[in-house]
Amino acid sequence: MNVLLVIAHPEPASLNGSLHRFMADHLTAAGHSVRVSDLYAMRWKPALDADDFPTRDAAARFDPALDSRDAYMNGTQTADIAAEQDKLRWADAVILQFPLWWYSMPAILKGWIERIYAYGFAYGVGEHSDTHWGDRFGEGVMAGKRAMLVVTAGGWASHYAPRGVNGPMEDLLFPIQHGILYYPGFDVLPPYLVYRTHKIDEAAYARITQELGERLDTLFSAEPIPFRRQNGGDYDIPALTLREHIASGRTGFAVHTSG
Amino acid sequence: MNVLLVIAHPEPASLNGSLHRFMADHLTAAGHSVRVSDLYAMRWKPALDADDFPTRDAAARFDPALDSRDAYMNGTQTADIAAEQDKLRWADAVILQFPLWWYSMPAILKGWIERIYAYGFAYGVGEHSDTHWGDRFGEGVMAGKRAMLVVTAGGWASHYAPRGVNGPMEDLLFPIQHGILYYPGFDVLPPYLVYRTHKIDEAAYARITQELGERLDTLFSAEPIPFRRQNGGDYDIPALTLREHIASGRTGFAVHTSG
Numbered sequence A, B: 001m002n003v004l005l006v007i008a009h010p011e012p013a014s015l016n017g018s019l020h021r022f023m024a025d026h027l028t029a030a031g032h033s034v035r036v037s038d039l040y041a042m043r044w045k046p047a048l049d050a051d052d053f054p055t056r057d058a059a060a061r062f063d064p065a066l067d068s069r070d071a072y073m074n075g076t077q078t079a080d081i082a083a084e085q086d087k088l089r090w091a092d093a094v095i096l097q098f099p100l101w102w103y104s105m106p107a108i109l110k111g112w113i114e115r116i117y118a119y120g121f122a123y124g125v126g127e128h129s130d131t132h133w134g135d136r137f138g139e140g141v142m143a144g145k146r147a148m149l150v151v152t153a154g155g156w157a158s159h160y161a162p163r164g165v166n167g168p169m170e171d172l173l174f175p176i177q178h179g180i181l182y183y184p185g186f187d188v189l190p191p192y193l194v195y196r197t198h199k200i201d202e203a204a205y206a207r208i209t210q211e212l213g214e215r216l217d218t219l220f221s222a223e224p225i226p227f228r229r230q231n232g233g234d235y236d237i238p239a240l241t242l243r244e245h246i247a248s249g250r251t252g253f254a255v256h257t258s259g
Helices: A015-029 A064-074 A079-090 A107-116 A169-182 A202-217 A230-234 B015-029 B064-074 B079-090 B107-116 B169-182 B202-217
Strands: A002-007 A033-038 A093-099 A146-152 A192-194 B002-007 B033-038 B093-099 B146-152 B192-194
Touching: A002 A015, A002 A079, A015 A033, A015 A093, A015 A146, A015 A202, A033 A079, A079 A107, A107 B107, A146 A169, A169 B169, A192 A202, B002 B015, B002 B079, B015 B033, B015 B093, B015 B146, B015 B202, B033 B079, B079 B107, B146 B169, B192 B202
Parallel strands: A002 A033, A002 A093, A093 A146, A146 A192, B002 B033, B002 B093, B093 B146, B146 B192
Antiparallel strands: none
């Protein structure tokens, strides 16, 4: 199968760099085709701006969504954006790997999403009616593909526990796993997490690569997170709130996962 | 008082641009001193990387945290980073204004945080003992200052309701309000939110500026979000999990707010 590894860390001689090379080697040895987007090494342009749309009318008001739609439809996107979209089309699975910086992904990775998730490609797709509110949250161009996060954190696991001071890790990752990956249709696997990155000795590294290798071996067979399909009957449309009898009386991110 | 307005939108002739100018004018008319960080206009460098530390040993392994600490301690930070830190020191209140892109702040603003939140400035501050785990979550260099988010979203309010498909807006903003602002000591005011940005007509704009003006008029008197102080007795140290008798049996972001 085809696997795209996206990594957002500025130092190849880091834990993230090592785990990235481990994943590329492990997947290749298992017979998969691997492509890489090493965002720092590529010197990826992080900020979405009018320069991304070289053929737009420079005198007109810049609208990030509408200018993105026009460039995507007319084939006038910049080469760097089109190349990353091609990688996503090629991939059967995408792994986003990053250190947790200020409780989210590094800016360079956020900007990769913002720039390549064009209107008409990752959003603004599908009809809007009384029963269907766009191809999103379970439908979309990435339907049938898998995605997984590999995230490192300096803090302790207990700091990210259900009652930990940082908030639960699964909730911190919800805007990425549900809002960025499930939105355009990816099936999202549970994340692989490494805590206390400054305390990783040889024994811990051996354990991590063992576990991560097992996660890669089940990349195409593991059960995805059972997020609810937006257009599957669980939500009122167009309010897009969960219908009363679903997860009755409950609120928050967790209600969007079934079972 | 001194107010820093930070804005992350690429088009001055946008709703965000208009609201930014409204806020600057309103605060100035009320007698406050206003400074601005218009990140797109400044062409702010978004990605934290080794180039941020010009005097570091280029042959050594780059460590974003430790290199940041050394540069901050030795006064060898880049001029753009030091200037933004000075603005934060100067400010009595900071307003971060942005469109919600993929359920979080734009990359350029995330990178502003990552680059100016140096080790020794915004984190890695204070003693670590059995009763005190760093000056953070209620303590830190920003203690006594106020912060507020002004966020625009294309989606409907119901999509961000407690049972809305996107997740509750207050939970989507928790990693920013608690993890980025409360962490170094800001008192965080409830956010001002604008939904369905593509449907704002003159009447809606008049209502928005009326409401936003009232929020600015109470910037220094409104009650902050009552996040729990990390070192105030509610958390076990160093596990940093909420003690059993606090919000007993509950989990998730909401347990870190009292009352």
